[in-house]
Amino acid sequence: MALPISSAQVENPTPTWVDCWASEDQISEEMYEFCNEHHSIAPEKRLYEIRWVFLNVSQDKIPNDWVDIQLNNLNAVFSKWNFRFQTSERVVIEDAVAESNDYHQKWTLREILPDLRAQLGLSDEEEQALIDLKEQLAERHVSQRSLDELTLDEEFNTAGAFRLASRARSEDITVVIRPNLDAGGKSGGPNDEFQSADGGAVELNTNLLSSGALTTLPHEMGHYFGLSHTHVLGFNTPEAKFDFNNLWSRMEFGGDALRRAVGEDYSQPFGEQWIPYSASDQEVEEFNQLIPESLVWPVWRLTYHGDHQDFDNLAEFIAAGEAGEMIYRKNFQRNYVLEGQAPEWWGNNCIWNDLTQQGQCRYHEPMQVFDYNDSTIQDVMFFENGTSSNLMSYITPDYDNVSSRNGLSSEQIDKMRFGANTPTRLLLRNHCLGTSLCDGWPEQTDPSGEEEIVEESDNEPTEDDSTPVIEMIAAIIAILLIIPGWAVALLAIFAYFVRKSRKEN
Numbered sequence: 292m293a294l295p296i297s298s299a300q301v302e303n304p305t306p307t308w309v310d311c312w313a314s315e316d317q318i319s320e321e322m323y324e325f326c327n328e329h330h331s332i333a334p335e336k337r338l339y340e341i342r343w344v345f346l347n348v349s350q351d352k353i354p355n356d357w358v359d360i361q362l363n364n365l366n367a368v369f370s371k372w373n374f375r376f377q378t379s380e381r382v383v384i385e386d387a388v389a390e391s392n393d394y395h396q397k398w399t400l401r402e403i404l405p406d407l408r409a410q411l412g413l414s415d416e417e418e419q420a421l422i423d424l425k426e427q428l429a430e431r432h433v434s435q436r437s438l439d440e441l442t443l444d445e446e447f448n449t450a451g452a453f454r455l456a457s458r459a460r461s462e463d464i465t466v467v468i469r470p471n472l473d474a475g476g477k478s479g480g481p482n483d484e485f486q487s488a489d490g491g492a493v494e495l496n497t498n499l500l501s502s503g504a505l506t507t508l509p510h511e512m513g514h515y516f517g518l519s520h521t522h523v524l525g526f527n528t529p530e531a532k533f534d535f536n537n538l539w540s541r542m543e544f545g546g547d548a549l550r551r552a553v554g555e556d557y558s559q560p561f562g563e564q565w566i567p568y569s570a571s572d573q574e575v576e577e578f579n580q581l582i583p584e585s586l587v588w589p590v591w592r593l594t595y596h597g598d599h600q601d602f603d604n605l606a607e608f609i610a611a612g613e614a615g616e617m618i619y620r621k622n623f624q625r626n627y628v629l630e631g632q633a634p635e636w637w638g639n640n641c642i643w644n645d646l647t648q649q650g651q652c653r654y655h656e657p658m659q660v661f662d663y664n665d666s667t668i669q670d671v672m673f674f675e676n677g678t679s680s681n682l683m684s685y686i687t688p689d690y691d692n693v694s695s696r697n698g699l700s701s702e703q704i705d706k707m708r709f710g711a712n713t714p715t716r717l718l719l720r721n722h723c724l725g726t727s728l729c730d731g732w733p734e735q736t737d738p739s740g741e742e743e744i745v746e747e748s749d750n751e752p753t754e755d756d757s758t759p760v761i762e763m764i765a766a767i768i769a770i771l772l773i774i775p776g777w778a779v780a781l782l783a784i785f786a787y788f789v790r791k792s793r794k795e796n
């Protein structure tokens with residue numbers, strides 16, 4: 292495989308990793324050189340294009356600068372990890388067929404052709420439109436079996452419809468902005484089905500067009516590249532026990548894929564997991580097995596044991612779990628039970644404190660407050676002296692023109708890079724490769740430092756986002772807690788209303 296490196300410029304557009312992987316046998320010399328130079332080792336820099344698809348939004352409801360502001364903020368958050376984004380196209384479908392708040396509402400492919408034509412430029416004639424669609428999907432390496440199954444009578448719900456269209460543009464990231472989304476944003480992570488006709492997409496609620504909120508898109512992009520939340524829901528105790536056995540039972544391949552990455556004794560760093568384009572089918576399958584199993588990698592930094600002691604490494608975390616030692620989560624949401632005793636606090640245990648302008652995490656009763664100065668919190672939950680929070684949390688510090696929910700632990704950065712290196716996400720075209728577009732970017736930060744990239748996705752397909760209400764109430768609680776007499780009664784009232792509103796999800 293060690294051929295001389297060539298700087299040959301390949302035809303525009305340049306081949307993606309999957310283009311190279313799929314055309315091993317009938318590859319031109321020029322393409323072979325490109326593939327070998329750019330898809331044999333992991334890229335240091337990534338530049339992706341975004342297609343913004345507005346469903347049921349009228350053109351005049353989209354502020355002229357909205358896309359650019361969202362994009363600038365996204366780049367301000369992600370460029371420190373050498374991920375950047377630019378716009379490929381904007382599609383506004385003012386009267387989309389497939390846009391509903393009912394997950395079960397479905398349309399046939401025949402019925403959604405107007406939506407697909409608007410996005411993909413298919414023929415006006417039905418049968419020819421189907422042929423055009425299949426051609427576009429085939430060019431992007433959808434398997435013959437998936438293509439054969441696609442008929443004009445096949446049914447799609449809203450997400451199914453825009454994900455089919457996004458698969459026909461799999462070289463770009465599709466961001467769908469629509470009014471019926473039941474959250475501020477939503478996104479699934481990579482899966483092992485990179486040759487299916489089902490594409491991925493980030494969804495945003497059209498209320499962001501008027502609110503201008505900046506935290507949602509970067510957070511969803513974290514999910515898109517496989518990152519999970521820092522927190523889980525549903526604890527009624529002031530500390531959250533971590534269910535190690537449940538985690539371990541979700542290791543679909545008995546930990547084999549994880550051990551291939553970090554060694555039999557779990558002692559090696561996760562590093563940059565990568566698969567060259569020349570890999571065999573078997574190697575691709577084994578690489579994809581790491582998608583569910585890499586879930587565990589960021590988790591050991593998001594948990595503690597004993598008296599708020601960090602684990603030193605993954606091996607220590609797994610040894611503790613297997614020995615049945617108690618493990619706790621650093622970040623969780625505590626639900627207040629109305630009929631129970633009024634707690635000192637409830638809701639997200641990690642909050643932005645408006646009074647101190649610092650993030651903090653609360654545990655125990657009586658309450659103990661841990662802030663950035665605590666080693667378990669520093670560069671895991673909060674960053675930059677406590678003024679910015681974890682991208683994958685629901686903690687929203689104040690921000691000026693750039694979202695300050697923007698940090699990731701080094702393990703999450705590992706996982707995110709792995710997500711970008713899965714074949715599902717290698718369908719995307721990295722515009723840094725074979726171009727000079729990324730030449731001027733600053734060098735990457737030292738991997739031994741605190742800020743690095745990576746995390747992976749579990750197979751949970753979608754995640755919703757927090758509503759700003761939760762953060763607002765958390766801030767109010769923080770204030771109320773310093774007025775002891777009022778706190779308990781008002782907390783109960785707030786708890787009631789928030790629980791009521793959260794039942795919607």
Ligand SMILES: [Zn+2]
Pocket residue numbers: 510514520754755756757
């Ligand atoms: Zn989320």
